[in-house]
Amino acid sequence: xxxxxxxxxxxxxxxxxxxxxxxxxxxxxxxxxxxxxxxxxxxxxxxxxxxxxxxxxxxxxxxxxxxxxxxxxxxxxxxxxxxxxxxxxxxxxxxxxxxxxxxxxxxxxxxxxxxxxxxxxxxxxxxxxxxxxxxxxxxxxxxxxxxxxxxxxxxxxxxxxxxxxxxxxxxxxxxxxxxxxxxxxxxxxxxxxxxxxxxxxxxxxxxxxxxxxxxxxxxxxxxxxxxxxxxxxxxxxxxxxxxxxxxxxxxxxxxxxxxxxxxxxxxxxxxxxxxxxxxxxxxxxxxxxxxxx
Amino acid sequence: xxxxxxxxxxxxxxxxxxxxxxxxxxxxxxxxxxxxxxxxxxxxxxxxxxxxxxxxxxxxxxxxxxxxxxxxxxxxxxxxxxxxxxxxxxxxxxxxxxxxxxxxxxxxxxxxxxxxxxxxxxxxxxxxxxxxxxxxxxxxxxxxxxxxxxxxxxxxxxxxxxxxxxxxxxxxxxxxxxxxxxxxxxxxxxxxxxxxxxxxxxxxxxxxxxxxxxxxxxxxxxxxxxxxxxxxxxxxxxxxxxxxxxxxxxxxxxxxxxxxxxxxxxxxxxxxxxxxxxxxxxxxxxxxxxxxx
Numbered sequence: 216x217x218x219x220x221x222x223x224x225x226x227x228x229x230x231x232x233x234x235x236x237x238x239x240x241x242x243x244x245x246x247x248x249x250x251x252x253x254x255x256x257x258x259x260x261x262x263x264x265x266x267x268x269x270x271x272x273x274x275x276x277x278x279x280x281x282x283x284x285x286x287x288x289x290x291x292x293x294x295x296x297x298x299x300x301x302x303x304x305x306x307x308x309x310x311x312x313x314x315x316x317x318x319x320x321x322x323x324x325x326x327x328x329x330x331x332x333x334x335x336x337x338x339x340x341x342x343x344x345x346x347x348x349x350x351x352x353x354x355x356x357x358x359x360x361x362x363x364x365x366x367x368x369x370x371x372x373x374x375x376x377x378x379x380x381x382x383x384x385x386x387x388x389x390x391x392x393x394x395x396x397x398x399x400x401x402x403x404x405x406x407x408x409x410x411x412x413x414x415x416x417x418x419x420x421x422x423x424x425x426x427x428x429x430x431x432x433x434x435x436x437x438x439x440x441x442x443x444x445x446x447x448x449x450x451x452x453x454x455x456x457x458x459x460x461x462x463x464x465x466x467x468x469x470x471x472x473x474x475x476x477x478x479x480x481x482x483x484x485x486x487x488x489x490x491x492x493x494x495x496x497x498x499x500x501x502x503x504x505x506x507x508x
Numbered sequence: 509x510x511x512x513x514x515x516x517x518x519x520x521x522x523x524x525x526x527x528x529x530x531x532x533x534x535x536x537x538x539x540x541x542x543x544x545x546x547x548x549x550x551x552x553x554x555x556x557x558x559x560x561x562x563x564x565x566x567x568x569x570x571x572x573x574x575x576x577x578x579x580x581x582x583x584x585x586x587x588x589x590x591x592x593x594x595x596x597x598x599x600x601x602x603x604x605x606x607x608x609x610x611x612x613x614x615x616x617x618x619x620x621x622x623x624x625x626x627x628x629x630x631x632x633x634x635x636x637x638x639x640x641x642x643x644x645x646x647x648x649x650x651x652x653x654x655x656x657x658x659x660x661x662x663x664x665x666x667x668x669x670x671x672x673x674x675x676x677x678x679x680x681x682x683x684x685x686x687x688x689x690x691x692x693x694x695x696x697x698x699x700x701x702x703x704x705x706x707x708x709x710x711x712x713x714x715x716x717x718x719x720x721x722x723x724x725x726x727x728x729x730x731x732x733x734x735x736x737x738x739x740x741x742x743x744x745x746x747x748x749x750x751x752x753x754x755x756x757x758x759x760x761x762x763x764x765x766x767x768x769x770x771x772x773x774x775x776x777x778x779x780x781x782x783x784x785x786x787x788x789x790x791x792x793x794x795x796x797x798x799x800x801x
Contacts, residue, residue, distance in 0.1 A: 310698065333712040345712040347705070369708035376700040380708050383691035383700070387714035390687035393760050397683070398676035401747070404756035405603065407669040407676070412640070415662035415673050419626040419638040421680035423716030454694070463697035464792035466767070467686050470759060499757035 216240070216360055219272040221265055221288055222306070223250040226332070227278035229339040230305070230365055235259055237364035244268040265292040274301040274361055282308035289316060298324030301357055305346075307331040309453055310375035310382070311460070313349065317374035326354040329374065331381040334366065342366055347384070349376030382457055385450040388442075389471045389489070391425040396493040399433055400500065410434050429490040438487040438494075445485030448475040509533070509653055512565040514558055514581055515599070516543040519625070520571035522632040523598070523658055528552055530657035537561040558585040567594040567654055575601035582609060591617030594650055598639075600624040602746050603668035603675070604753070606642065610667035619647040622667065624674035627659065635659055640677070642669035675750055678743040681735075682764045682782070684718040689786040692726055693793065703727050722783040731780040731787075738778030741768040 216239050220231040223245040231254050235241050241259040244267070245251050251261050262268035265288045269275050275296065279285050285306050296302070302325050304316065313329035320327045328350035338344040344366030348355055355370045362368035371380045398421075402412040413430050416422070432438065451472035458465040471492075478495040479485035487494075509532050513524040516538040524547050528534050534552040537560070538544050544554050555561035558581045562568050568589065572578050578599050589595070595618050597609065606622035613620045621643035631637040637659030641648055648663045655661035664673045691714075695705040706723050709715070725731065744765035751758040764785075771788040772778035780787075 333709060333714070335713075338712075345708055345710075347708040349700070367708075367711075369704055371695075371704040371708055372700045379695060379698045379700040380705040383695045383705050384709045384712060384714045386691045386694065387687045387709070387716075387719070390690070390760070391684055391714070391716065394680045394683035394687070397758055397760055398679045401679065401751055401754065401756045401758060402664075402672060402676045404754035405672045405750050406754075407642070407665045407672040411662055411664040412673040412676050415638055415640040415660075415664055416626060416677045416680070417638075418660075419631075419677060420628075420717050420721075421626070421677045421684070423680075423684065423718070424713050425716070426680070428713075457698050458694055461694065461697035461699075462793060462796045463694045464789055464796055465690050465694060466763060466789075466792065467683070467690055467760065470763060474759070496757055496759075499759065500755060503755050503757055 216273045217271060218242070218361065219244070219262070219268040219275045220278070221245070221268060221276065222278035223254060224278065224280075225336050226339045228253065229336065230278060231259065232257055233342050233364045234361070239360075242268050242272065266295040268292070269295050269300070271297070272300060274303060274358065276361065277304045277306055279306045281306070282312040285316065286312070289319070293319070293323065296320070296323060296325050300325050301354060302327045303330050303358055303361060304328070305330045305332055307381055308378060310378040310457055313378045314375040317350065326351060326357070327374065328354050328358055329377040330358075330362070330368065331377055332366065333381065333384050338366060347371055347377040347380035349374050349378065379457065382450065382454045385447070386454050386465070386468050388425065389447055389451060389475070390467045391423055392429050392489055392492055393471055393474070395423075395426050395430045396433060396490070396496050399430065400493065400496050404500065432488060432490040433493045438491040440486065441488035441490070443485060444475055444487050444489050444491055445479050447489040448472070448479045448485070451475055509566045510564060511535070511654065512537070512555070512561040512568045513571070514538070514561060514569065515571035516547060517571065517573075518629050519632045521546065522629065523571060524552065525550055526635050526657045527654070535561050535565065559588040561585070562588050562593070564590070565593060567596060567651065569654065570597045570599055572599045574599070575605040578609065579605070582612070586612070586616065589613070589616060589618050593618050594647060595620045596623050596651055596654060597621070598623045598625055600674050601671060603671040603750055606671045607668040610643065619644060619650070620667065621647050621651055622670040623651075623655070623661065624670055625659065626674065626677050631659060640664055640670040640673035642671065643667050672750065675743065675747045678740070679747050679758070679761050681718065682740055682744060682768070683760045684716055685722050685782055685785055686764055686767070688716075688719050688723045689726060689783070689789050692723065693786065693789050697793065725781060725783040726786045731784040733779070734781035734783070736778060737768055737780050737782045737784055738772050740782040741765070741772045741778070744768055
């Protein structure tokens with residue numbers, strides 16, 4: 216397919232590379248033009264503007280920082296989108312904004328999918344991303360050749376539902392990080408070896424990717440990101456906004472939002488990996504100590 | 509080894525069976541004598557009392573309901589334990605109580621290990637239990653032939669530390685169940701298909717045994733236990749007691765304790781599987797609805 220790919224960051228770059236390698240005809244654009252060169256070397260056509268990139272495309276993919284960036288790019292190229300083009304936004308943005316974009320594009324005869332991903336840069340490089348897709352079933356079918364080289368795509372509902380699923384994913388991630396931190400911290404305080412405790416419970420009902428990956432980071436006290444705490448806080452803000460719109464109770468997410476706000480704002484640790492919630496927990500315990508008066 | 513096994517319930521029965529099958533010489537006792545017959549059929553010697561069971565044993569294993577049951581059995585047989593016997597309590601009891609039992613037995617020259625397990629009846633049957641062991645390193649070494657047929661044993665510290673690790677495990681389980689419930693509930697309320705959302709995020713950072721097992725139960729709304737909510741509440745009470753003794757902050761566990769108390773006491777659902785915390789969450793959301801005045 217003739218595909219335009221807009222946004223060649225840490226995720227978009229390797230994703231565009233995989234689409235070229237699987238035989239698609241790619242035109243690419245990025246705000247920082249230096250990032251376009253590796254794709255040119257692989258055979259992509261370069262475009263100077265979003266509007267220039269999308270002319271004649273069968274599918275347009277955006278992989279940008281946030282909803283404002285997507286909207287800005289959309290506004291600058293909407294006139295150039297042909298009716299019948301498939302627009303696939305793989306950025307992580309608010310569900311309500313994804314629905315607005317779909318409505319705007321429908322007026323122009325363009326079918327839109329929201330298709331955020333999980334799996335990080337390793338998943339982008341290896342084509343093993345989890346792709347959560349919202350939009351019409353017919354558009355999802357048409358997008359199959361685009362998704363196949365990138366990972367495992369599952370349609371979860373209409374416009375915006377992909378973004379909802381991404382937030383649900385982030386919700387589980389944040390709370391499970393909190394669970395693992397709390398258990399490692401309790402083990403240490405109560406006289407069990409936290410590393411041995413973690414080793415002992417691996418593979419049982421407590422097993423998770425978070426226990427494996429973030430648990431190891433906590434034990435090593437290596438909070439190099441990974442996923443930044445500031446981003447986790449932004450995700451939790453979006454989760455609570457969505458939950459408010461949907462009248463859904465989210466007691467654990469609400470607590471984790473407050474705790475990440477403390478870590479990022481009061482403690483100034485937004486650049487640390489989200490496993491650093493352990494530091495916020497330790498600060499809570501320091502406040503509990505009977506030796507502190 | 510000559511092993512006495514006291515307590516042949518859902519877990520103890522298959523564990524004793526595996527020890528016989530691996531060549532150990534077993535004497536068994538159970539309060540309800542009917543449960544001894546299958547072990548007798550496998551070649552175990554039956555005992556009428558705990559004291560009768562432990563005479564001449566190299567190792568004594570208890571697998572009982574709670575700390576009170578262990579203490580009662582210990583009191584009734586302590587006079588019959590020979591110095592040098594290895595006492596292994598595989599029941600799940602409070603860490604402080606495990607330490608008291610170890611102290612009592614040390615006076616008699618008996619080495620004690622606390623060695624609670626995780627992995628359920630399937631793990632007991634298949635010999636794949638996670639065994640979390642507290643006690644002296646020498647006793648742990650001596651117990652190797654006992655643990656090997658039952659699962660993977662890891663020493664996590666001194667007396668009581670095995671019970672600490674078990675509570676840490678239960679802590680992660682309870683909170684992760686809460687995380688999965690909250691995500692499935694938000695997906696449903698916000699217009700994504702919860703089953704498709706779960707399928708889409710499987711294998712990513714949100715992956716866990718709880719997402720796999722308890723997530724499936726929540727989607728099917730099949731709350732047949734599994735692990736009873738009343739037991740989860742008891743575990744959380746023990747977790748908070750331990751955390752209080754250790755001055756460890758446990759904000760998520762504290763919240764889950766209150767929520768399980770609501771589910772079990774106010775809603776009367778203690779017999780349901782612990783994945784039924786979804787019902788408590790749905791009740792919270794019903795209270796949020798703008799249509800409810």
